[in-house]
Amino acid sequence: MVKHTSLNFFSILITTIILSFIISNNNIIAVEIIKSSSSSSNTYFLGTNNNNNNHHTITPTKNKTSATSRGTHTHHSITKSQPSTSNLDEILRLAMVPGMVTWITDIRRTIHENPELAFEEYDTSALIRSELDLLEIPYMHPLAKTGIRASLGTGGPPFVALRADMDALPIQEAVEWEHKSKKDGKMHACGHDAHVAMLLGAAKILKSREHLLKGTVILLFQPAEEKGNGAKQMIEDGAIKDVEAIFAVHVSHQNPSGTICSRSGPLLAGCGFFRAVISADLGSPNGPQLRRADTVLAASAAVISLQGIVSREANPLDSQVVSVTLVDGGRQIGSVPGDVIIAGTFRAFSDMHNLLHRIQEVIKEQVKVFRCHATVDFFEKELTLYPPTINNDRMHEHVKKVAVDLLGPEKFRIVPPVMGAEDFSFYSKEIPAAFYYIGIRNEELGSIHCAHSPHFMVDEDVLPIGAATHASIAEEYLNEHG
Structure with a gap:
């Protein structure tokens, strides 16, 4: 009991001194009120305007927090920080x-x-x-x-x-x-x-x-x-x-x-398409050929030769593809067809036009070896090169x-x-x-x-x-x- 009474006396004394100091100095903005009967405390804030004609406001921290949480400013600040x-x-x-x-x-x-x-x-x-x-x-x-x-x-x-x-x-x-x-x-x-x-x-x-x-x-x-x-x-x-x-x-x-x-x-x-028609030569003006050219063999040779464009000419660090996806020699099995069609696609990340040129060149020159000729179409009117x-x-x-x-x-x-x-x-x-x-x-x-x-x-x-x-x-x- 003595200890408690002593604490009350000193608490009142300290509070009185602090309040006296506040009255003479407007720069103090917070006061801790110590309750003798409890260990809890409340902090109060005072306005700090130096104009003596203005009234100071006192707002409890607890009430300020709850009021702010219901206000619109908190919502807007969150929206702006994470739009x-x-x-x-x-x-x-x-x-x-x-x-x-x-x-x-x-x-x-x-x-x-x-x-x-x-x-x-x-x-x-x-x-x-x-x-x-x-x-x-x-x-x-x-x-x-x-x-x-x-x-x-x-x-x-x-x-x-x-x-x-x-x-x-x-x-x-x-x-x-x-x-x-x-x-x-x-x-x-x-x-x-x-x-x-x-x-x-x-x-x-x-x-x-x-x-x-x-x-x-x-x-x-x-x-x-x-x-x-x-x-x-x-x-x-x-x-x-x-x-x-x-x-x-x-x-x-x-x-x-x-x-x-x-x-x-x-x-x-990039992507392109090609279609080649391989035909047998009709012979020289001096007379018919003794033996008809083999369009199937010529087409087969052209297909094989096309594979060399990528494997032997392309930069190994530059991906390219030449694929023959269609071969059509008709339905007759008792004779060599007059025409054979081959078609396919070519792809690259680099110069598509150079690849197009080589496909045309390889097909035309290769079939000549077998006394045939070829026309090559890159569908320039119907399709076009994809870059x-x-x-x-x-x-x-x-x-x-x-x-x-x-x-x-x-x-x-x-x-x-x-x-x-x-x-x-x-x-x-x-x-x-x-x-x-x-x-x-x-x-x-x-x-x-x-x-x-x-x-x-x-x-x-x-x-x-x-x-x-x-x-x-x-x-x-x-x-x-x-």
């Missing part, structure tokens, strides 16, 4: 809403059931335009016969584009499932149905956030990627007018479902950053270049571009077969992820450049 993260979280949430997932999946399945070949995508184009009408997104049509250029946002710069291809392949589907192709000999065996669905999904997300866009997003739905000049014709028809950057995605069975994969620089090879697909360094870094922020670092991979080709390369040749993959490999589902296979499947769980990635890439690009 990208919160935007991306909201985009991903919108993509994963059950109704949204069902909508995207239904679009993909409808297109898959009704595949259309290059420049014949009339029903696919009509479906896309119908959905754009419902979303109240304006568009231009037709470009490149069936193509579409839609736009949303402010209508002013900057302009960023997202592209999806629409065409199917002349392949008979071998996958038995509810939504199998209804058209014999035609199949979406390269995932273009998924590409369209993901871009429409992105369009719906971006439309709901249109008031936040700091520029304009261009949506390109392109025909005839497989045939080789859909992108080129889209460009000729004004598809990328005012566009300063463009992005596209392709499904990939080589990477786990939901992963985003790409690389800076060369990603896909290599080169990812712009800055655009690749943008895709990488968005993918990591949206899905996490474990969901992004750097992949090596491959010898496949894409006519997206025509866009990347004109403006800064980035092409990336979204993994669809799911062994449990059976989504393991390569593109252009009759067994090709798509893990549909990636569709909303692709839509969110598309939308995020476009919106964040405008945030950075708008």
Whole structure:
């Protein structure tokens, strides 16, 4: 009891001295009131304005904390400190809403059931335009016969584009499932149905956030990627007018479902096609040949000699491919055909025109050895040389950053270049571009077969992820450049 009474006396004394000091000195801003009956304490804050005419305010710390936590300033400070993260979280949430997932999946399945070949995508184009009408997104049509250029946002710069291809392949589907192709000999065996669905999904997300866009997003739905000049014709028809950057995605069975994969620089090879008709010489003007030239032997020699272009002439550090994929000598088995056709493809990351020149030269000169001649066609009127697909360094870094922020670092991979080709390369040749993959490999589902296979499947769980990635890439690009 004595000890406690003594503590009270000294506490009162100390408090009195401090309060007296405060009265004479306005610079003191805090006072500790020590309660003799308890070990707890409260801190009080006083205003420090040196103007003696102003009243000092006293606010308990506890009350200030609770009031601030309910105020708007704390919310705004969090939003400003992490704008990208919160935007991306909201985009991903919108993509994963059950109704949204069902909508995207239904679009993909409808297109898959009704595949259309290059420049014949009339029903696919009509479906896309119908959905754009419902979303109240304006568009231009037709470009490149069936193509579409839609736009949303402010209508002013900057302009960023997202592209999806629409065409199917002349392949008979071998996958038995509810939504199998209804058209014999035609199949979406390269995932273009998924590409369209993901871009429409992105369009719906971006439309709901249109008031936040700091520029304009261009949506390109392109025909005839497989045939080789859909992108080129889209460009000729004004598809990328005012566009300063463009992005596209392709499904990939080589990477786990939901992963985003790409690389800076060369990603896909340039590509060309050739067709040679090898014919027997009719003989000299002095008389008929004693023995007819063997066109089959001449064609065989040409096929073998073509392999030497890569193995003996190409730089070993420069990947090149020359492949003969067709040999046609007719159906007669009792005589040598008058003509033999050989055809194929060639690919490289370097000078495609030099490779084209050597293919033509080797075929023509080789068949002369067997008293034949050849005409070589590179489909310059129907098809054209694909340039290599080169990812712009800055655009690749943008895709990488968005993918990591949206899905996490474990969901992004750097992949090596491959010898496949894409006519997206025509866009990347004109403006800064980035092409990336979204993994669809799911062994449990059976989504393991390569593109252009009759067994090709798509893990549909990636569709909303692709839509969110598309939308995020476009919106964040405008945030950075708008």
